[in-house]
Amino acid sequence: MTDRNETVMQPTLEEARQSHRALVQRIRYHDRRYYKEDAPEISDADYDRLRADLIRLETLYPELQTADSPTRTVGAAPAEGFAKVRHARPMLSLANAFEDEDVVEFLARARKGLNLKEDDELAVVAEPKIDGLSASLRYENRRLVVAATRGDGTEGEDVTRNMLTIDDVPDTLPDDAPDLVEVRGEVYMGKADFATLNERRAEAGEALFANPRNAAAGSLRQLDPEITRKRPLKFFAYAWGEVSAPLAPTQWAALDRLESFGFTVNPLRRLCRGADELLARYREIGDGRHALDYDIDGVVYKIDRLDWQALLGQVARAPRWAIAHKFPAEQAKTRLLGIEIQVGRTGALTPVAHLEPVTVGGVVVSRATLHNEDEIARKDIRIGDLVVVQRAGDVIPQVVEVVVAERPNDTRPFEAPAVCPACGSHAVREPGEAVRRCTGGLICPAQAVERLKHFVSRDATDIEGLGRKEVEAFFEDGLIRSPVDIYTLPRRQETGEIDLTKRAGWGRKSVDNLLAAIEARRRLPLDRFIFALGIRHVGQNTAKLLARNYRTFEAWRAGLEAAADPESPARADLDAIAGIGPVVAEALTDFMAEAHNREVLEALIAEVEVIEADIPAQVSGSLSGKTLVFTGKLEKLTRDSAKRRAEQHGATVASSVSSATGILVAGAAAGSKLAKAREKGIEVWTEDEFLEATGGAAENGEG
Numbered sequence: 296m297t298d299r300n301e302t303v304m305q306p307t308l309e310e311a312r313q314s315h316r317a318l319v320q321r322i323r324y325h326d327r328r329y330y331k332e333d334a335p336e337i338s339d340a341d342y343d344r345l346r347a348d349l350i351r352l353e354t355l356y357p358e359l360q361t362a363d364s365p366t367r368t369v370g371a372a373p374a375e376g377f378a379k380v381r382h383a384r385p386m387l388s389l390a391n392a393f394e395d396e397d398v399v400e401f402l403a404r405a406r407k408g409l410n411l412k413e414d415d416e417l418a419v420v421a422e423p424k425i426d427g428l429s430a431s432l433r434y435e436n437r438r439l440v441v442a443a444t445r446g447d448g449t450e451g452e453d454v455t456r457n458m459l460t461i462d463d464v465p466d467t468l469p470d471d472a473p474d475l476v477e478v479r480g481e482v483y484m485g486k487a488d489f490a491t492l493n494e495r496r497a498e499a500g501e502a503l504f505a506n507p508r509n510a511a512a513g514s515l516r517q518l519d520p521e522i523t524r525k526r527p528l529k530f531f532a533y534a535w536g537e538v539s540a541p542l543a544p545t546q547w548a549a550l551d552r553l554e555s556f557g558f559t560v561n562p563l564r565r566l567c568r569g570a571d572e573l574l575a576r577y578r579e580i581g582d583g584r585h586a587l588d589y590d591i592d593g594v595v596y597k598i599d600r601l602d603w604q605a606l607l608g609q610v611a612r613a614p615r616w617a618i619a620h621k622f623p624a625e626q627a628k629t630r631l632l633g634i635e636i637q638v639g640r641t642g643a644l645t646p647v648a649h650l651e652p653v654t655v656g657g658v659v660v661s662r663a664t665l666h667n668e669d670e671i672a673r674k675d676i677r678i679g680d681l682v683v684v685q686r687a688g689d690v691i692p693q694v695v696e697v698v699v700a701e702r703p704n705d706t707r708p709f710e711a712p713a714v715c716p717a718c719g720s721h722a723v724r725e726p727g728e729a730v731r732r733c734t735g736g737l738i739c740p741a742q743a744v745e746r747l748k749h750f751v752s753r754d755a756t757d758i759e760g761l762g763r764k765e766v767e768a769f770f771e772d773g774l775i776r777s778p779v780d781i782y783t784l785p786r787r788q789e790t791g792e793i794d795l796t797k798r799a800g801w802g803r804k805s806v807d808n809l810l811a812a813i814e815a816r817r818r819l820p821l822d823r824f825i826f827a828l829g830i831r832h833v834g835q836n837t838a839k840l841l842a843r844n845y846r847t848f849e850a851w852r853a854g855l856e857a858a859a860d861p862e863s864p865a866r867a868d869l870d871a872i873a874g875i876g877p878v879v880a881e882a883l884t885d886f887m888a889e890a891h892n893r894e895v896l897e898a899l900i901a902e903v904e905v906i907e908a909d910i911p912a913q914v915s916g917s918l919s920g921k922t923l924v925f926t927g928k929l930e931k932l933t934r935d936s937a938k939r940r941a942e943q944h945g946a947t948v949a950s951s952v953s954s955a956t957g958i959l960v961a962g963a964a965a966g967s968k969l970a971k972a973r974e975k976g977i978e979v980w981t982e983d984e985f986l987e988a989t990g991g992a993a994e995n996g997e998g
């Protein structure tokens with residue numbers, strides 16, 4: 296969001312008076328929604344901006360600051376229905392620090408106020424700022440007599456019976472506690488408990504709480520304590536009000552004392568010296584905050600020595616001896632300018648939000664992930680919408696939700712693209728898959744490098760001297776864009792169109808070797824050729840099955856073209872090939888249905904001669920004549936698909952180990968069969984070794 300200061304000229308007193316009045320009204324309204332009704336309408340960051348605007352106006356024209364200005368007051372008066380409790384000592388708020396400099400200044404002000412000399416040590420306690428609501432518990436003669444919310448700081452709501460339902464709140468204190476003590480701290484709800492509570496409410500059709508803080512406030516501020524009892528509230532003690540005898544000489548020791556009384560005190564507290572230590576602790580706590588089970592919105596720094604706290608005193612709504620260093624807001628609102636479709640290296644289409652730049656979590660964000668089209672539909676995200684963007688920790692920024700109330704009139708629901716934006720090929724979504732994929736694997740520039748690397752790999756065309764590194768470099772320089780370009784390299788070199796010998800690291804000899812290696816692969820067996828195309832779900836094993844069945848390239852191509860019609864006999868033939876499931880069949884027909892792919896095939900076939908694969912008509916022999924036994928739990932294959940795989944490779948599968956057993960494939964937790972095989976000296980394979988021997992990783996649709 297742009298800084299208003301940059302654009303707005305300094306207002307006159309009269310203008311300032313009017314803005315001030317309007318701002319005060321808005322802040323009071325949101326205070327009521329937040330403190331009294333536990334149902335805020337705007338984010339804390341937006342609310343904090345209103346407050347910052349008000350402070351700016353009052354700094355400019357101090358005469359605008361009345362005694363009841365929100366810059367001088369705390370919270371909101373007790374709500375109707377609750378008995379009122381007057382706090383013996385006021386419950387204050389805290390001044391805020393947003394930047395590191397604010398912390399440095401805070402320390403400098405404190406040192407000045409305390410007249411400290413340069414090398415006098417100033418110890419400061421850093422505690423996480425729990426995002427809940429504060430409460431004060433008054434113990435007289437070590438018994439809880441009254442508990443109250445903060446309210447407006449002077450008067451709070453009586454929630455004694457409600458507080459007693461919280462496990463962290465003792466109803467009596469040990470003998471060494473003072474006769475009179477007001478223990479103060481934060482009532483909060485854990486993140487997991489909050490999620491469960493909201494789930495239950497959703498099921499019951501009740502209104503959901505916006506966040507754990509509101510859930511905690513709404514749960515504590517119940518007229519019926521039985522409702523509070525059912526809510527999983529917790530309490531951290533971190534301060535005190537009136538006491539008949541001092542708890543300790545320092546904040547640090549006082550926290551320990553509270554712990555000894557039976558309260559829960561936050562374990563992340565640290566005693567620090569100097570700004571560097573405080574800021575380091577701030578970052579540590581900030582980095583770890585997402586792993587905590589409760590929300591924190593900053594770190595509170597408190598001067599350790601209590602006599603120094605007393606010396607520094609307080610201003611209207613906050614002490615001078617403490618400051619809350621807030622974490623940058625992790626959510627912000629901004630306009631969705633467009634939805635870009637990115638094509639990944641494997642052809643996956645991902646929608647990405649193109650945003651009006653906005654600061655979130657301390658950095659400027661202009662793009663955010665939208666995950667996939669189902670998510671967009673579920674959240675009904677439309678171009679032109681005002682959206683909430685979240686950046687939590689190191690997570691990629693994401694669009695959380697739409698501010699539907701602010702939706703422009705002319706928006707339309709998002710439509711997933713039917714074609715790949717990178718190459719224009721059809722983009723399809725397989726049943727059960729969230730991702731849409733480009734089918735133009737051979738021509739799609741987004742996928743080109745990956746496909747080319749696959750094309751030249753050892754089990755595909757296996758062109759010596761053209762490895763992954765060379766493919767990348769040739770692609771980068773525009774020498775190879777598609778597989779066809781590989782086969783035109785020799786011609787282009789011969790005609791002088793290109794000169795590979797000029798490339799760094801390439802001499803006459805290595806170029807000749809490369810060209811010879813390419814020529815040597817102009818004759819390719821059908822199975823290698825099919826595998827090289829990199830069709831989705833078509834691994835080496837499937838390519839072999841296809842080659843065995845169709846024998847020639849022409850038959851294969853014609854077969855797939857005809858199989859496009861799911862009712863056709865050609866489709867029935869394809870489906871009948873053992874080992875090819877419907878997913879693979881669909882991927883094959885999709886591939887052949889794509890005009891771009893047919894063009895590339897046409898061009899390729901003009902360059903290479905595809906010959907029949909050397910595969911026996913019946914079985915593909917790598918295990919032929921062997922008897923296999925499976926035992927234990929296989930991780931990557933089902934027993935059925937493992938058996939099928941073995942048989943496709945010529946093996947016989949038996950169920951028990953005998954002297955006829957050739958190989959035992961042992962999965963996890965294999966037992967007696969494994970022992971027996973070892974005893975008989977039978978060869979034992981892991982599942983991976985079996986996969987390796989039968990054509991590589993499990994392909995989708997097999998497992």
Ligand SMILES: NC(=O)c1ccc[n+]([C@@H]2O[C@H](COP(=O)([O-])OP(=O)(O)OC[C@H]3O[C@@H](n4cnc5c(N)ncnc54)[C@H](O)[C@@H]3O)[C@@H](O)[C@H]2O)c1
Pocket residue numbers: 325326328329330335336337338339340342343369370387388389422423424425426427428429445481533534595619
């Ligand atoms: N969204 C809205 O409409 C809306 C409206 C009003 C207030 N707010 C939010 O409420 C906050 C302002 O409320 P505030 O006046 O309570 O001030 P605050 O939350 O900024 O700071 C004071 C409070 O911090 C709490 N706290 C937590 N851990 C503490 C610790 N270790 N030591 C001391 N105090 C600790 C106490 O409850 C204390 O009262 C802001 O974050 C503001 O954005 C939001």
Ligand SMILES: [Zn+2]
Pocket residue numbers: 638715716717718719720733734735739740741
């Ligand atoms: Zn594409």
